[in-house]
Amino acid sequence: MFSGHSPELSRAIAASRRNFLRLAAGTAAASTFFGPAALRGMIAPHGHKAVVVTFGGGARDEETFMPDGQENIPHLLGELIPQSTFFSQVINKGILGHYVATASIVTGVYETFNNFAAVSPNNPTVFEYFRKDQKRPATDSWVVAPSNGFARIGESGHKAYGPGMGAGVILPKRLLSAALTSMSDGARYEHLLRDNYETPLHAPTLTGHQIELNQMAEVLKLSVDDFSTHARSLASPDEMSVYVAKHLMQQFAPSLLWVTLHDIDIAHSGTFSLYLNGIRRCDRLCAELWQAIQKNPEYANKTTLFILPDFGRDSDIDSGGNGFQHHRTGDSMSRTTWMMALGPNVKQNVIVDRAVESIDLVPTLGALLGFNARFSPGKPIPEIA
Amino acid sequence: MLPNQLTTASFAAYPAEARALAATHLERLQQLPLAFVPLLLRELIVYDYKFPMERRDLDRQLRYLASLDAEAFRQVLAPFAGLRLAADLEKVDWVDNPAVFTEQLSAHLWTTHQIDAFRAAAVDYVAKATAAFPNEPTPTHRLGLAALGQGVKTNDYKLFRKLRPQGTYYTNVRAENGVQTLLQIVAKRAQAHPAPYSHWYIDGGAPLPAPEGLTQVSYGGLSTARAALQSRMQKIYEASVFDPEAFRTTLAQTKPGEIGLNTEQDPALSRYQLSVLTEGSGTQVFATTFVQWAVREALRRAEPLTLFARFAPRQREKQMNELLAETLHKPELDPQGSLVDADMAAYYHWLNQQRLPGAEKSAFLVWFEDHGEAVAIAPGIERGKTSESPVSLAELAGRLV
Numbered sequence: 001m002f003s004g005h006s007p008e009l010s011r012a013i014a015a016s017r018r019n020f021l022r023l024a025a026g027t028a029a030a031s032t033f034f035g036p037a038a039l040r041g042m043i044a045p046h047g048h049k050a051v052v053v054t055f056g057g058g059a060r061d062e063e064t065f066m067p068d069g070q071e072n073i074p075h076l077l078g079e080l081i082p083q084s085t086f087f088s089q090v091i092n093k094g095i096l097g098h099y100v101a102t103a104s105i106v107t108g109v110y111e112t113f114n115n116f117a118a119v120s121p122n123n124p125t126v127f128e129y130f131r132k133d134q135k136r137p138a139t140d141s142w143v144v145a146p147s148n149g150f151a152r153i154g155e156s157g158h159k160a161y162g163p164g165m166g167a168g169v170i171l172p173k174r175l176l177s178a179a180l181t182s183m184s185d186g187a188r189y190e191h192l193l194r195d196n197y198e199t200p201l202h203a204p205t206l207t208g209h210q211i212e213l214n215q216m217a218e219v220l221k222l223s224v225d226d227f228s229t230h231a232r233s234l235a236s237p238d239e240m241s242v243y244v245a246k247h248l249m250q251q252f253a254p255s256l257l258w259v260t261l262h263d264i265d266i267a268h269s270g271t272f273s274l275y276l277n278g279i280r281r282c283d284r285l286c287a288e289l290w291q292a293i294q295k296n297p298e299y300a301n302k303t304t305l306f307i308l309p310d311f312g313r314d315s316d317i318d319s320g321g322n323g324f325q326h327h328r329t330g331d332s333m334s335r336t337t338w339m340m341a342l343g344p345n346v347k348q349n350v351i352v353d354r355a356v357e358s359i360d361l362v363p364t365l366g367a368l369l370g371f372n373a374r375f376s377p378g379k380p381i382p383e384i385a
Numbered sequence: 386m387l388p389n390q391l392t393t394a395s396f397a398a399y400p401a402e403a404r405a406l407a408a409t410h411l412e413r414l415q416q417l418p419l420a421f422v423p424l425l426l427r428e429l430i431v432y433d434y435k436f437p438m439e440r441r442d443l444d445r446q447l448r449y450l451a452s453l454d455a456e457a458f459r460q461v462l463a464p465f466a467g468l469r470l471a472a473d474l475e476k477v478d479w480v481d482n483p484a485v486f487t488e489q490l491s492a493h494l495w496t497t498h499q500i501d502a503f504r505a506a507a508v509d510y511v512a513k514a515t516a517a518f519p520n521e522p523t524p525t526h527r528l529g530l531a532a533l534g535q536g537v538k539t540n541d542y543k544l545f546r547k548l549r550p551q552g553t554y555y556t557n558v559r560a561e562n563g564v565q566t567l568l569q570i571v572a573k574r575a576q577a578h579p580a581p582y583s584h585w586y587i588d589g590g591a592p593l594p595a596p597e598g599l600t601q602v603s604y605g606g607l608s609t610a611r612a613a614l615q616s617r618m619q620k621i622y623e624a625s626v627f628d629p630e631a632f633r634t635t636l637a638q639t640k641p642g643e644i645g646l647n648t649e650q651d652p653a654l655s656r657y658q659l660s661v662l663t664e665g666s667g668t669q670v671f672a673t674t675f676v677q678w679a680v681r682e683a684l685r686r687a688e689p690l691t692l693f694a695r696f697a698p699r700q701r702e703k704q705m706n707e708l709l710a711e712t713l714h715k716p717e718l719d720p721q722g723s724l725v726d727a728d729m730a731a732y733y734h735w736l737n738q739q740r741l742p743g744a745e746k747s748a749f750l751v752w753f754e755d756h757g758e759a760v761a762i763a764p765g766i767e768r769g770k771t772s773e774s775p776v777s778l779a780e781l782a783g784r785l786v
Contacts, residue, residue: 068546095495112496119600266702269667270674272724274702316733319740320504322681323733325666330500 012188034179041069050301050365051245051257051293053286054105055337056098056146057265058309058337059279060324062316065158065338072279076340080307082295084340084348089355092311092335096327099149099359102260108362108376120152120162123375126362127167128155130256133371139252141167144245146262153202157308167258168219170211170248172231178213179228220244221251235281238263242285246292249333260310261285267313270325270373290342304343304384306361312337341384352383387414387475388422395480400433402695406447413450416458416465420490420503427483434656436582438688441520449514459514469497484637499742523690524578526746528785530567530693532754533727535590536720544753545731545760552749552762553770555761560778563752564593567693570782572596574691582653587679590697598730600654600687602679604697606671607658609668613644614662619668636663642737655680661779673723674701677730684737695735695754696727725752735762748785752778761785 063069094104097115106112107123127141145152155166204307234240245259264278293299306343314321329336359378366373367385396407428443479486492501492684575598586595591605641648641655648655665678680694701719731751748763763785
């Protein structure tokens with residue numbers, strides 16, 4: 001009934017992913033013919049950029065990398081994985097709530113605050129490390145997040161960093177709701193603020209440093225009318241997030257851009273078909289973002305893209321959960337996920353089997369972008385950093 | 386408050402049978418660690434409204450704890466006693482509000498990285514109690530029946546993909562009056578093995594008239610309760626200060642009568658219906674989720690011998706651009722999406738049935754309603770086979786009874 005994290009099971013999950021990827025994408029296992037030292041990337045050139053895509057509401061292997069799930073991720077399998085170094089065993093040892101888990105990835109420290117509280121992370125964020133060490137302006141790091149709950153993810157409460165040192169945060173749904181409310185009957189659009197599928201109707205009080213509607217035109221060079229009109233053509237909040245991310249890339253070309261997607265988390269409603277739709281959309285949007293990176297001269301050939309779920313979802317086997325619907329058991333399936341890295345200094349078509357942790361990402365970014373994630377216990381991943 | 390401060394007066398607010406049980410086992414309750422006793426009380430406080438199998442389980446736990454000598458008792462509870470708890474937890478009124486304590490304990494265990502140790506301790510404890518006082522054999526094997534796909538004319542989705550390896554996939558099933566056929570099978574089993582809450586019919590739409598002896602629950606039949614609950618949820622949401630944890634607690638503390646559920650006729654069933662709506666995520670809105678969770682909870686709590694689940698189309702989730710374009714909210718149904726939902730839900734139905742005692746003898750039938758596809762799973766039925774031979778649904782189901 002209850003089963004905690006099992007390293008053996010995590011390895012088995014990773015091995016299963018690797019075997020499938022070998023068959024599906026012809027990808028080679030790094031451990032077979034390269035040691036980590038041989039894979040150590042080149043020194044990142046000046047002006048290197050990084051885009052990180054996390055998705056809250058991880059997708060399970062059954063619906064992605066296993067044979068039955070292959071149909072849901074054609075872009076990841078056919079386009080992105082062959083160009084990437086793929087880490088098949090990324091362990092999240094923290095709290096499995098989306099905000100606190102994403103904050104843990106952003107800080108490189110397993111944060112322990114209340115997932116539903118509107119609080120800043122306790123430890124410095126990647127954006128603060130980057131801006132302070134590299135003396136970068138505020139416009140050089142941005143977060144596009146799905147929901148009000150992420151309003152304070154841009155900067156920490158750490159005394160050595162904190163206010164004014166972090167990233168700009170854009171909450172597209174919040175902007176859209178504000179835009180529509182200013183134009184007509186706002187009550188009609190309340191559903192747009194539904195941003196936490198774990199607690200239906202939850203829209204926490206907003207207390208962050210996110211961009212508000214009246215700043216949008218100035219910051220994004222995007223009129224309320226144009227934004228609202230475009231939003232009406234989009235199928236989901238994640239599409240809106242990617243639209244805003246692309247707009248940021250064109251306007252500011254930030255060196256560090258963090259996008260969190262959230263459509264998949266509709267799984268909490270228990271509707272399997274909508275969960276699959278979310279996976280397919282996320283698959284497509286990741287490919288669109290990579291294409292946008294390749295087409296933008298500010299980004300092409302100098303950007304590393306990282307894609308990773310914040311954590312997994314419960315397995316069907318653990319009776320303490322309810323399968324794909326939640327991530328409450330803390331079992332190995334819900335803690336073991338994956339990550340892919342694509343970019344000019346990253347080996348292509350390689351799988352890394354050994355376990356890394358989700359908190360290793362920030363030190364890895366530090367090695368790429370030239371900052372010291374001094375408060376993170378994570379380790380730079382040698383195959384990339 | 387600490388467990389050793391418990392007295393019979395502590396349980397004054399408990400319903401009659403729960404109060405009596407607490408008094409009987411007071412000495413043991415006083416000796417339990419704080420990380421454990423509220424979890425036990427969470428079950429005890431609703432003893433009067435529990436299904437017979439749930440009462441059996443709680444009785445077993447209390448008997449087991451009473452049977453242990455001092456050293457064995459210490460050893461069994463040591464993993465719980467060893468958990469580091471926040472001092473604030475002692476201040477929670479865990480006797481009258483054990484659910485509140487449990488929520489806070491859960492958050493604390495996650496925060497302090499003790500959740501895995503707790504889960505391991507819980508597994509070990511339940512296994513030991515069950516081994517000490519095993520279940521009686523069931524009077525017959527269990528049978529699960531599922532009908533899905535109402536309203537779907539053509540389908541490209543590969544149905545029963547997870548269940549086919551477990552049994553035989555039939556592609557030429559004749560099924561006139563198929564739903565009635567399945568209901569009659571449930572009725573016959575109810576007549577042959579009558580026992581309270583042992584034979585269930587759960588429907589995602591408006592319920593069909595059910596034969597006597599069946600426990601019946603339906604999404605359509607609970608429309609008034611669902612509307613009342615959604616209204617309460619909306620009011621909490623619109624409050625000036627919104628606290629999601631308090632929101633959950635408020636939902637958990639809702640009384641059946643407060644949302645129009647009949648508490649006089651069948652208190653255990655009305656409490657079950659309330660829990661499906663308040664503890665299940667999505668059950669208030671999506672008919673497919675309602676059936677899946679209702680089946681899961683019925684199997685987990687009542688351990689029925691027979692359970693027939695009939696899925697109905699849920700409302701269609703509109704895309705963002707559709708929602709923005711609409712001037713009026715017009716509910717529509719999504720039969721194809723519901724088919725995919727129900728296909729997974731039927732797999733979970735079988736999985737949850739297999740978690741119950743006697744799994745090796747259990748049988749299961751899932752049928753694409755008004756179509757010719759079905760999967761049958763039983764000890765005598767070949768696994769991983771496809772049969773294209775014509776067969777009637779009644780004949781197929783008859784092999785499983």
